[in-house]
Amino acid sequence: MALMSLIAFLLFNYVGDPVNNMVGQEASFQDRQELRSRLGLDDPFIVQFGRFIGNAVRGDFGISYRMQRPVEELIIQRLPATLELVLVSALLANIMGIPLGIFTAIRRNSWLSRLLLTASLVGVSLPTFVIGIGLIYLFSVSLGWLPSFGRGETVEIGWWTTGILTLAGLKALILPALTLGLFQMTFIQRLVRAEMIEVLESDHIRTARAMGISRTLVNYKYALRSTLLPVITIIGLKLGELIAFSIVTETVFQWPGIGLLFIQAVSFADIPVMAAYLVMVAFVFVFISLVIDVLYYLVDPRLRAVGSGGLS
């Protein structure tokens, strides 16, 4: 997957002329040439590519064409904002989505779970940005309770800036996190419900019930455990989706994270920033699938018994 992002870099590197985008119409030919050689764009392709890989390993992604600042500096400065947003909304989505899914699976025919199911269908159909705009209109424009853009007040802890510790920061976090989390929540709810219904109809649950084990115990100890196994994988995959959709949410709320950085880089053909973002996202994906494998191992005793690992 890291390989894939390098291919992406290859593609991007071949196209577009960043110099044209950086200097204005009036820049002379000399100025352009000077800028070119300063950015190292005159070197043969292999040299550029080799330099990119070598530097990337050391965490150096070059200088942003547009902002004229080191890319890693830009990313580190903006990374906390995105991570906070993604983690809070993932937490929100799981805390609400999993219990709702369990409820709608166990009480399959009650009117409340039918209502919840219909609501979740609406949730899946609402595009992220429409949710965001709707929330802004309701809570910022009409009611004026919450800010509609930015991070509010932030506190610096070392290089990490956090908005969680101040009231204004928390208030600014609510709407974006809700926006990002809502789609995931409805998705998780439907997923947990579907898996759980299947498990509840399986033989081992029927046996447990026939043996007279209490319903609560059957539902929450035996059924839930088999349900969560496939759910973990997909929730993990969806975490990647949260990062991707943070681009949308950050655009709607002008949230100063790396998603906004990326979309601005795309429109300015700012290749170093784009490449760095892609490499970083690829790294996150690899990391997530590693965590999923470990979790699998912890949840499923069968895998521990085999013990040879090698799962994917």
Place this chain on the structure above:
Amino acid sequence: MTGNVPKRRGSFLWYNFCHDPMAVVSVGVLILLLFGAVLAVWIAPQNPFDPASLNLMNSFYPPVWMEGGQLSHVLGTDDQGRDLFSAILYGTRVSLIVGMGAVTLSVIVGVSIGLLAGYAGGWTEALLMRAADVQLTVPAILIALMIDGFARAALPSAVHEDIVLYVLIFSIGIADWPQYARVVRSATLRERVAGYVAAARVIGVAPAAIVLRHIVPNVITPVLVLAALGLALAVIAEATLSFLGVGMPATTPSLGTLIRVGNDYLFSGEWWIILFPSLTLVLLALSVNVLGDWMRAALSPRLR
């Protein structure tokens, strides 16, 4: 079809359909939207793609039922004096073309790869499915963003504007093939060992003919369900890209582009510019989703 005991599969489906009010309503909404989109040229009071028909003096009219509204602009106008009702009809058309094109592409690619992997087996299968797994980990919207960004940088902007529709169809469609490939592959694996396939092989039917004539009809049902749900996702993906400003340009707006334009006027009180395109988009996605959900329940309960 009149409430008799259902005998054939077709009448069973019809019976099931008639007894699900949500499915009926969503089909009604879909047909309405489809008609609006197909007949946009004749229904729309104005051609929003034609700059000559726009008049800046007409900008920011509110909807007809509000003070200052005009009967000729039922849903009001936007910043360029574009009639919103017309723009939505045309925009729905663009959104549907991109959505259907993308789904068609991913179904064709996904089904072909799934059939190939399932029927050929061996290293072909391993390689193709590995590729599907890798692509599945990367969110579709990111792939689409990457391809679109690449096309944007590679092509001069005049050329790009002409083919942006195809770029969008390609970038959304290509991101979605793995799920079709997976479903078709596992169904093909089941069918490959069935008696009728062995019989066809014995009498000397060519492998390609076996796959196309005998296996495809037996594995296509879950694909239809996925495609219905995929259409909603594709329409939303297109709207998202357009909203981010990397989709359809403002000169040939899709629903997403209209929402992006409207977003600039949300704070200044011209709420109708953003509300009506958003409502149309949600209605479109919702009715497709409801229909897909019904199809899933009726056709293949095991598929999730």
